[in-house]
Amino acid sequence: MGRIIRSASVCALAGVIVSTGMMSACSTQDGAAAPGAKKEKLNIKMMSSLQTEPPDMNSAFWTGLEERTNVHLDIDWVPINDYINKVNLVLASGNIPEVLTVTDTNLSSLIDAINKGSFWDLGELLGDFSKYPNLKNNVPESAWRLLRYNGKTFGLPRTRPQITASEHIRRDWLDKLGLPVPKTMDELLVTLKKVVDSDPDGNGKRDTVGLMFDESYRTAFGGFDPENTPDGGMYPKQLTNAYTSMVEWYRKAYADGLMSQEFAIMKDLQYSDMFGAGLAAFYRKNPWHQYGLEQSAKKVQPDAKTEIIPYLTGPNGTTAVLSPGFFGGLYIPKSVPKDKVEKILQYYNVIASDEITKYITYGKEGVHHTVDNGVIKMTDQGKKEINNTTIEPFVLKLDPWSKTDSPIAPQEVNLKNREKVKPELDVGKIDPFSVINSPSWVTQWPKYEGEFTSMRTQVIIGKITMEQYKSYIDQLKAKKEFAVAYKEFGDNYKALFGK
Structure with a gap:
């Protein structure tokens, strides 16, 4: 053929x-x-x-x-x-x-x-x-x-x-502490805090990073389901209750010392290098990186083991994200x-x-x-x-x-990783905001995006309260210049997803 x-x-x-x-x-x-x-x-x-x-x-x-x-x-x-x-x-x-x-x-x-x-x-x-x-x-x-x-x-x-990402965790560090692989978002925070506090790299410093900021985690809080406006429109992801719940989760993670102080400006490639260098405990990345990340970590700690977690369960969903193709x-x-x-x-x-x-x-x-x-x-x-x-x-x-398959990994590793990530197909969802759009939103949102990012960072690091952040989001939701965008998002969602 x-x-x-x-x-x-x-x-x-x-x-x-x-x-x-x-x-x-x-x-x-x-x-x-x-x-x-x-x-x-x-x-x-x-x-x-x-x-x-x-x-x-x-x-x-x-x-x-x-x-x-x-x-x-x-x-x-x-x-x-x-x-x-x-x-x-x-x-x-x-x-x-x-x-x-x-x-x-x-x-x-x-x-x-x-x-x-x-x-x-x-x-x-x-x-x-x-x-x-x-x-x-x-x-x-x-x-x-x-x-x-x-x-x-x-x-x-x-x-x-469809399967393009999964969670990676330093299994050897969990084993050393007698910890099970976490299955929920809350368990992850508890587990990572114990790992980070234990000085897993043995350098005498509390400098291991638990996780980085990734807004795709809003799906665990229901963020891939549409939140509609009173008149049938659709709120953009940043203004949804699910997004705010995710931000609150990151606020707790930061307060527990699980995130880098530079998380707001840290790039994915930087975090990838940190994980491979044995400086990070948990990382969301393509499954096929598992073997490469493990091999890199072994150069620093010969017993390093990177485990794939297909997804974590949150209050209103999972972290399983399916690609739109x-x-x-x-x-x-x-x-x-x-x-x-x-x-x-x-x-x-x-x-x-x-x-x-x-x-x-x-x-x-x-x-x-x-x-x-x-x-x-x-x-x-x-x-x-x-x-x-x-x-x-x-x-x-x-x-x-x-x-999922790594070109540098042995076949048995790739086959094992396939089985690990298969469950994502049963629970995963497509991020609607990876495909829907609004001409009005892309002209209006840039005026507020910088301020929004700053407020999001401030609430995560504890400079402002959650109440202040929620009040700010409510003010954004009420802006008249966003009304057209809400309708366009709603119409586009129905056109692409048929509901």
């Missing part, structure tokens, strides 16, 4: 892009190459997020991808901690690369640019997907449906499985001619094939991985050249375990 997809997609691409010839030859059913001279490569200028050290674009992996697609990627890699700021700057300047990776598809600057007509309506070009079978068949239907803005498709979804999108500005847009779409149709998705995931056999009794094992070169940065600028064929 993979061979048929390969032949169909590659041939369609070669047929559409006659002038540039994205493929040097069209694969036939028996694997022989069709006659024809090698065509000029298509060059695509992109900007994408960087999760690791900058990749060597002349490495065997990237040159191999170029050979397989006859497309040269000129990528401006931007560190993930600064990525949103760079996207904002690029959108403000109007000097947008031919493909822009956006990690937050509800970013106000992106919505503003779409409203101003800066990006192509890709839905018109994709049509019924007859020219793009892999984008239709290998990308979740929910991704195409939930990425729409005002009923139109402006971005290509960066395909993701994508995380972020790829956007093509109107400055790109229509004929090149179509070539770019054909390129992504090939990327979403079984063959190329496997290559991007595992590289070349014998170079980046070996196969032993059907089990893929990454080589040292593969581990170096293929990582979580590698998939950032692509639309891949859906793999339900792509955020």
